[in-house]
Amino acid sequence: MTFWIITSLIALLIAGFLIAPLVRNRRAEESTAAYDLRVYREQLASVDRDLSRGVIAEADADRVRTEISRRILAADAQARTTEDAKGPPRTVSVIAVILLVLSLVGGALVIYRHMGAAGFPDMPLSARLAMAQDLRTNRPSQADAESMATPVAAPTLDENYAALLAQLRETVAGRPDDIQGHTLLAQHETNAGNFKAGYEAQTRVIELSDGGASAEAYADLAEMMILAAGGYVSPQAEEALQQALERDPEQGPARYYWGQMLAQTGRPDLAYRVWADTLRSAPPGAPWASAIRSQIDDLAFRAGVFNAPNLSSAPAMPGPSQEDMQAAADLTPEERQEMIQGMVNQLSDRLATEGGTPEEWARLISALGVLGDTERAKNIRDEALLVFSGNDAALEVIQIASQRAGLDQ
Incomplete structure (x- = not known):
């Protein structure tokens, strides 16, 4: 009012x-x-x-x-x-x-x-973050999402291809432990638009791998589940993405869908950073990179990032390196504080708009610890843990920086 x-x-x-x-x-x-x-x-x-x-x-x-x-x-x-x-x-x-x-x-x-947002009450940042967390925790399951999704018209199959697919189904049904058969079945069911049958076959592939499934296998499973749910990333699909990223933190399709999950659960700011980082290492012609480029401008607007740079060729911006911190020791306390603060702000602004590597996030956390800004360092640490969720190597880098900054004491 x-x-x-x-x-x-x-x-x-x-x-x-x-x-x-x-x-x-x-x-x-x-x-x-x-x-x-x-x-x-x-x-x-x-x-x-x-x-x-x-x-x-x-x-x-x-x-x-x-x-x-x-x-x-x-x-x-x-x-x-x-x-x-x-x-x-x-x-x-x-x-x-x-x-x-x-x-x-x-x-x-x-x-x-x-x-605007007519009828909405005041929504401070803390309330929006809590709402996003609640949305992510209590969002619909894969089965619920599939029941609510708009059915997708299946492509018209060639008569010979349809006959071969029927034969493949019959063969795999008689050979439940044939991993190669299930792999082919998952691929061709997906090609035929039968996404649920596809991810069920892919789930069996992973089970038969006995813990040796690759990051690509989990990423394929997640993609099939997302397609079956009409583009929605369910908690079950998120778990598959996490498994893929644990095995390969740079797995492009998994990172694309991870960013999509963050955007769907009220965190477009984190999604933008994930996609921005993903584009920097994207190989030429990657379909998932093209999908990111077609949506990242809209995502940047939702994340509050305006005048976003050309992410495919954006150069790395310097931050407060260890050498910089050592050079600051020769300055007066006031000069040292001003130097570090300027570098911290520069790096913080870039990570907030473009994202960065785990090492850059760790550098920012360490610098904030030097400045004594513990509260801000904790907030940056928490965001980094969300950005690199599922990436054990990156999380270890962030955790070491947190310990050096005194955040775990």
């Missing part, structure tokens, strides 16, 4: 400034001719007073009256001429005022309803 009161007052104040020139009664302003008429009438009254007191003679009074009357007639004629050409009619001004108020206030409301 406070928001609407403030915005309404601001809109009315602006409208008042714009309306003032229109409602000003220009007809009431005294023209030169009207002023002359008033002066001449006062002069006539003055002549009568002088005559009654005997200051002037009757003949002189008549002569002065005649001259003043002539001037009054001339001024009256001039006043009538200028009055008709002065200002718009009052009706026109009133209509203009009404249209201006409706356009200003009504237009503002329409724009806010389109671009």
Whole structure:
């Protein structure tokens, strides 16, 4: 309610400034001719007073009256001429005022309803982070998502291909422990648009691998599950992505879907950083890199990142390295503080907008520890743990930096 009161007052104040020139009664302003008429009438009254007191003679009074009357007639004629050409009619001004108020206030409301969040209460950052965490924790399962997803029309299969697929299903059903058969079945079921059957076969492939499944196998499983759920990343698909990233932190498709999961659970800021980091190491022509590029501008807007750089060729920006920290020892305390603070802010801004490597996140945490900004260092540490979730090597780097910064004490 406070928001609407403030915005309404601001809109009315602006409208008042714009309306003032229109409602000003220009007809009431005294023209030169009207002023002359008033002066001449006062002069006539003055002549009568002088005559009654005997200051002037009757003949002189008549002569002065005649001259003043002539001037009054001339001024009256001039006043009538200028009055008709002065200002718009009052009706026109009133209509203009009404249209201006409706356009200003009504237009503002329409724009806010389109671009704003009408009806939403104040949402501080802490509340939004808590809401995102709750959304991620309590989001629908894979089965629920599949039941709610819009069915996708299956592609029309060639008659021979459909016969071969039916034969493959029959063969795999009779050989439940044939990992190669299940691998082919998962691939061809997915090609045929049978995503659920595809990820069920892929799940069997991973089971038959007896702990030796590759990162690609888990990434394929997650992708099939996501396709079966209409693009939604369920907790089960997230778990498969985490397994893929534990085996290969640079697995492109897994990182793409990991960013998509973060965006779906209310963390577009973290999703943007994951995708930005992924693009830096993307090989030419990678389909998942093309998918990121087609969506990252919209994601940057949702994350509050404007004027985003060309991420495919963005150079690494320097941060406070160990050599920088050693050089700071030769400075005065004030100079050292200023130097470190400038480097920290520079690195923090880049990680907030573009993301970075685990080493850069660790460097920022260590630098904040040197500055004694423990609260900020903890917040950066927590964000890094989310960004690199599932990447054991990266998490180890972050954890070591946290210990050096004294965050685990």
